[in-house]
Amino acid sequence: MNRRGFYALLLCTLSLVATACNSGKSKDATSAPTPNKPVPEVSLKGGAFEDATAGAGIQFVYSNGRDESYRMVETTPGGCAWLDYNKDGFQDIFLLQSGYAPGSKTTGKRPPCALYRNKGDGTFEDVTEEAGIGKIDQGYAQAVAVGDYDNDGVSDIFITAYAGNHLLHNDGKGHFTDTAAVAGVSDTDKGVRWCTGATWVDYDRDGKLDLIVLRYCPWTPETDVACKNNQQKRTYCSPEMYTEGRPRLYHNEGSGKFADVTEKMGLDTSRETGTKDRIKGRLLGVLTIDYDQDGWTDLYITGDITPNLLLHNLKGKGFQELGVETNVSYGTDATLLSGMGVTAGDYSRNGCQAIVVTNFSGQPNSLYQGMPGGIFEDRTYPSGIGAASLNYLAWGVEFLDYDNDGFLDLVVGNGHVDPYIADVTQNVTYAERKLLHHNKGNGTFEEIEGDLGALREERVTRGLAVGDYKNDGSISVLDNAHNMPARLYRNVKPGGNFVTIRLEGTKSPRDGSGSLVWATSGGTRQLIEVRNTSSYASSSDIRAHFGLGKQAEADKIEVRWSSGTKQEFSHVKAGQFYSLKEGGSLIPDPLIKQKP
Numbered sequence: 001m002n003r004r005g006f007y008a009l010l011l012c013t014l015s016l017v018a019t020a021c022n023s024g025k026s027k028d029a030t031s032a033p034t035p036n037k038p039v040p041e042v043s044l045k046g047g048a049f050e051d052a053t054a055g056a057g058i059q060f061v062y063s064n065g066r067d068e069s070y071r072m073v074e075t076t077p078g079g080c081a082w083l084d085y086n087k088d089g090f091q092d093i094f095l096l097q098s099g100y101a102p103g104s105k106t107t108g109k110r111p112p113c114a115l116y117r118n119k120g121d122g123t124f125e126d127v128t129e130e131a132g133i134g135k136i137d138q139g140y141a142q143a144v145a146v147g148d149y150d151n152d153g154v155s156d157i158f159i160t161a162y163a164g165n166h167l168l169h170n171d172g173k174g175h176f177t178d179t180a181a182v183a184g185v186s187d188t189d190k191g192v193r194w195c196t197g198a199t200w201v202d203y204d205r206d207g208k209l210d211l212i213v214l215r216y217c218p219w220t221p222e223t224d225v226a227c228k229n230n231q232q233k234r235t236y237c238s239p240e241m242y243t244e245g246r247p248r249l250y251h252n253e254g255s256g257k258f259a260d261v262t263e264k265m266g267l268d269t270s271r272e273t274g275t276k277d278r279i280k281g282r283l284l285g286v287l288t289i290d291y292d293q294d295g296w297t298d299l300y301i302t303g304d305i306t307p308n309l310l311l312h313n314l315k316g317k318g319f320q321e322l323g324v325e326t327n328v329s330y331g332t333d334a335t336l337l338s339g340m341g342v343t344a345g346d347y348s349r350n351g352c353q354a355i356v357v358t359n360f361s362g363q364p365n366s367l368y369q370g371m372p373g374g375i376f377e378d379r380t381y382p383s384g385i386g387a388a389s390l391n392y393l394a395w396g397v398e399f400l401d402y403d404n405d406g407f408l409d410l411v412v413g414n415g416h417v418d419p420y421i422a423d424v425t426q427n428v429t430y431a432e433r434k435l436l437h438h439n440k441g442n443g444t445f446e447e448i449e450g451d452l453g454a455l456r457e458e459r460v461t462r463g464l465a466v467g468d469y470k471n472d473g474s475i476s477v478l479d480n481a482h483n484m485p486a487r488l489y490r491n492v493k494p495g496g497n498f499v500t501i502r503l504e505g506t507k508s509p510r511d512g513s514g515s516l517v518w519a520t521s522g523g524t525r526q527l528i529e530v531r532n533t534s535s536y537a538s539s540s541d542i543r544a545h546f547g548l549g550k551q552a553e554a555d556k557i558e559v560r561w562s563s564g565t566k567q568e569f570s571h572v573k574a575g576q577f578y579s580l581k582e583g584g585s586l587i588p589d590p591l592i593k594q595k596p
Helices: 002-014
Strands: 049-051 082-085 090-095 113-117 124-127 139-146 156-162 168-170 176-177 195-201 210-215 227-230 249-255 258-259 283-289 297-305 308-315 319-321 344-345 356-357 365-372 375-378 394-400 409-414 435-437 445-447 461-467 474-480 488-490 497-504 516-521 524-529 545-549 553-560 566-573 576-581 587-588
Touching: 082 139, 082 461, 082 474, 124 461, 156 195, 156 210, 195 297, 195 461, 210 283, 210 394, 283 344, 297 344, 344 394, 394 474, 409 461, 409 474, 497 553, 516 545, 516 566, 545 553, 566 576
Parallel strands: 139 195, 195 283, 394 461, 497 576
Antiparallel strands: 049 488, 082 090, 090 113, 113 124, 139 156, 156 168, 168 176, 195 210, 210 249, 249 258, 283 297, 297 308, 308 319, 344 356, 356 365, 365 375, 394 409, 409 435, 435 445, 461 474, 474 488, 497 545, 516 524, 516 553, 553 566, 576 587
16 A cells, blocks of 8 residues: 555544644653564574674664654654764764654753774774763754864764754864854744755855755644544554745855845746745755766655655756756656655766655655766666565665665655554565665665564664674665654675775865765776765765776776866776875775785
8 A cells, every 4th residue: 555545444434633732641662562473583693784883882772762753753763874074084974863842741851862883803982972972962863964064084973953053163183062053054043943954065156055944844833733643543644744845045245144045046946947946845855966977966855745856956056946847856657756765876877866755654665776967767677676675665765785786775764654554554564674775776676584683673764774893895874763762773794895085175065065085996987976965854974985797997087077077097906095185196995904
């Protein structure tokens, strides 16, 4: 049953009342209703991924504050991130926390987000308090976007939240302070304060990261609507019960200040066509992608039972919405889907990136294959991911070459919104295992359950990010799930050779985001676009990682910086980490102790 069908059934037996107030005593997440059907035990042994959480020293439980009130805002939060916050060459972990929900009677100190420092030996140290994160009330947080907005060489953290966003500035000494109000990106407008996805983007190529922030819908605890399923159990309403939100774009003015340029850049209309009210929706995921490779970074945005949006960058002077024209707004057969997470990658090695969007259970996850000329073909079912994803409600999603064979694979994090979904829908559960789609190298994927290992664990996943935290060329998976401990899934599959490149911009943004990198080996060419955020509400390892299979070197590495600068290097040895400063030489990364 798809999302519209599920909510049609729900509304046929509805009990709708306005919830101007919440009756009863608020409960902690640990005492919230739980699925009343036991989850069968499955083996988490073997396969490509093992649960390394406990051994790595990570002890974190995410809470969305769910209680018997079932507020709509509780369904969407929960991101996570990889970042090298102290510039020691190792990927650290940031885990978003939300705590008690808006309208709850719970009061007192909200549990903080968590920062774990990578100690370089496969373990992590909780530095939440030391880094100042514990002193920051992040509010009812939704998503995280990592980026070096002031070009000082260290990563900063932007957090979207209900009732106000947060900009955690990194002072370069391992300490963060919230500068959102000073920077002008708090977004505290009353009635429209439910912000979801966000990403950094240098849309005008001035070398400074700008910021786009999505909104789901105008919502307050007083306007929340109460719904029941056909067994008269309280549950979340269909998103169609709520109106649509609009994105907000902030231009980086320098000196830590941003200016709201939403109207100026045409994000309140479709600028070229003059079509009013086209750039809106119940917006969740956002991705930077230069889909037509014209040198100007575009934006792709997912919508929940509203069309997905492709905002074509008009050379820094505005944006034109071209989702319908490029065939990426709707699902197969022009169906309206529930877009959540999004990622992009050149999985078919045709020189163009494909966009993958995760959707509600009963709907396939969508795959739009980029083609020369700036259009897309819907290959949801021909690619093999469509049928495999139908019984899952998907959120986080990332491309990764987990076996380093030179072809991008796909990992998907799943988890339903309704704790009682198994009572009303067959073959759909609340907690769900992940999907691991292995790239067959012919434009299709196969779902290899034997490689899942610990990814078989059934969870209520929202945030998902991938990264090489041991600097050994293996890409692992980080997961943040509703009212469950965070998970680190270590990639232990023997794989091929690799090359990893860390960019440092001078004319381009310091972290290299927006740049395109190609690696040619064995007669084939791979493309990676360096981006700050993707998946759902999350940020992955920003370094460009290429699997090379049995090749001992990359015959050629090409870089097109976001500034337009182009560089090329030949005979790049495999099994190494490299750094490249814009205009300089490709050298072994000095932050990393290289293996012989």
